[in-house]
Amino acid sequence: MSAGLKTVILLSFVLAVGFLLIILSCALWQNWLPLLVALIFVLAPLPNALFAHCGGDDFASYENPGTVDLGRFITSMIVVTGFALPIVLAHSGVIYTGACVMSIIGGGLVYGTILAYSAAFRQEEEFE
Amino acid sequence: MSLPPSNYDPRRVCINPFPKVDLGKHGRTVGIYVAGALFSIANWIFIDAAILSAHAKVPWGDDPPVHVTFVDWVPGICSLLGYLIICMIDKDRIRGDDTFGDSRAVWRARLVLFVGFALMAGGLAGSVTVMVLKYVLSDYAEMFKYYGYANVSQNACLMISVIVLWMAQSSTGEYEYNLTV
Numbered sequence: 620m621s622a623g624l625k626t627v628i629l630l631s632f633v634l635a636v637g638f639l640l641i642i643l644s645c646a647l648w649q650n651w652l653p654l655l656v657a658l659i660f661v662l663a664p665l666p667n668a669l670f671a672h673c674g675g676d677d678f679a680s681y682e683n684p685g686t687v688d689l690g691r692f693i694t695s696m697i698v699v700t701g702f703a704l705p706i707v708l709a710h711s712g713v714i715y716t717g718a719c720v721m722s723i724i725g726g727g728l729v730y731g732t733i734l735a736y737s738a739a740f741r742q743e744e745e746f747e
Numbered sequence: 748m749s750l751p752p753s754n755y756d757p758r759r760v761c762i763n764p765f766p767k768v769d770l771g772k773h774g775r776t777v778g779i780y781v782a783g784a785l786f787s788i789a790n791w792i793f794i795d796a797a798i799l800s801a802h803a804k805v806p807w808g809d810d811p812p813v814h815v816t817f818v819d820w821v822p823g824i825c826s827l828l829g830y831l832i833i834c835m836i837d838k839d840r841i842r843g844d845d846t847f848g849d850s851r852a853v854w855r856a857r858l859v860l861f862v863g864f865a866l867m868a869g870g871l872a873g874s875v876t877v878m879v880l881k882y883v884l885s886d887y888a889e890m891f892k893y894y895g896y897a898n899v900s901q902n903a904c905l906m907i908s909v910i911v912l913w914m915a916q917s918s919t920g921e922y923e924y925n926l927t928v
Contacts, residue, residue, distance in 0.1 A: 688775075688779050688916065691776065691779045691780055691783065692779055692780075692782065692783040692786070692912075693783065694780075694783070695779070695780040695781075695782075695783025695784045695787070696783045696784070696786060696787040697787075698784070699783070699784045699787035699788055699791070700787055700791065703787065703788065703791035703795075704791075706791075706795075707791060707794065707795045707798060710795055710798075710799060711795070711798045711799050711802050712802060713802075
């Protein structure tokens with residue numbers, strides 16, 4: 620393990636702050652729709668993780684099969700959805716602008732934590 | 748014949764081939780992420796307009812004069828169908844390698860590619876048509892013209908997304924001419 624205990628503690632703090640921001644953005648205005656953002660960002664790395672193994676270890680010489688591309692495409696779609704949903708909700712007046720900003724920052728922190736965690740504690744095999 | 752014979756392909760259509768796209772090692776990955784992001788942005792722009800239309804209230808108290816109806820959805824549906832068709836084409840067929848398969852397969856693949864791009868271009872043209880006929884030529888307030896702008900933005904983003912996706916997916920191979928249809 621290259622990364623140590625401090626990284627784990629730091630990342631868990633960032634994750635907690637992210638969830639705190641999302642829950643505050645819901646609770647301050649008594650409108651629990653922004654909680655969907657947390658769900659979306661938690662789901663975001665899932666297609667990459669699933670489709671990366673469908674890439675086929677047996678066909679390592681065969682360059683970049685389409686399933687890996689599909690996983691990346693869906694991941695990118697879900698990430699943008701996580702950022703777009705609060706903006707759309709705020710634009711149509713369902714939630715306030717403050718809640719929109721807070722849930723976007725919180726969602727970005729949660730997703731950044733997931734990315735940083737998977738980058739810091741990468742296994743010996745090359746997961747993508 | 749100005750070209751050296753090693754570089755000349757008797758089946759090619761254009762004199763100057765399209766430049767080979769070389770985006771580096773991570774170009775394919777980045778391109779696919781960008782394409783997915785553009786795809787999502789496009790659809791969210793239109794969904795935003797549709798939600799806004801469903802919740803629209805005008806400041807002067809009447810009902811809103813115009814809504815997003817099924818007519819506004821048609822260009823986006825055309826573009827999405829075209830997107831699906833273009834994504835389903837085997838890129839090796841378009842390239843024209845007849846080492847596998849027959850040469851008719853190349854012709855059919857190019858026909859399907861043409862249908863896909865025609866659907867996408869039709870969607871873009873249709874969205875401009877809807878914007879002009881339904882929103883710009885009518886005397887609506889600026890907040891209603893946003894529906895038309897959102898429609899055009901959606902279809903333009905879908906078009907850019909499919910082009911980025913195509914270039915990203917064909918950047919690694921040795922392509923001399925991949926869009927000469």
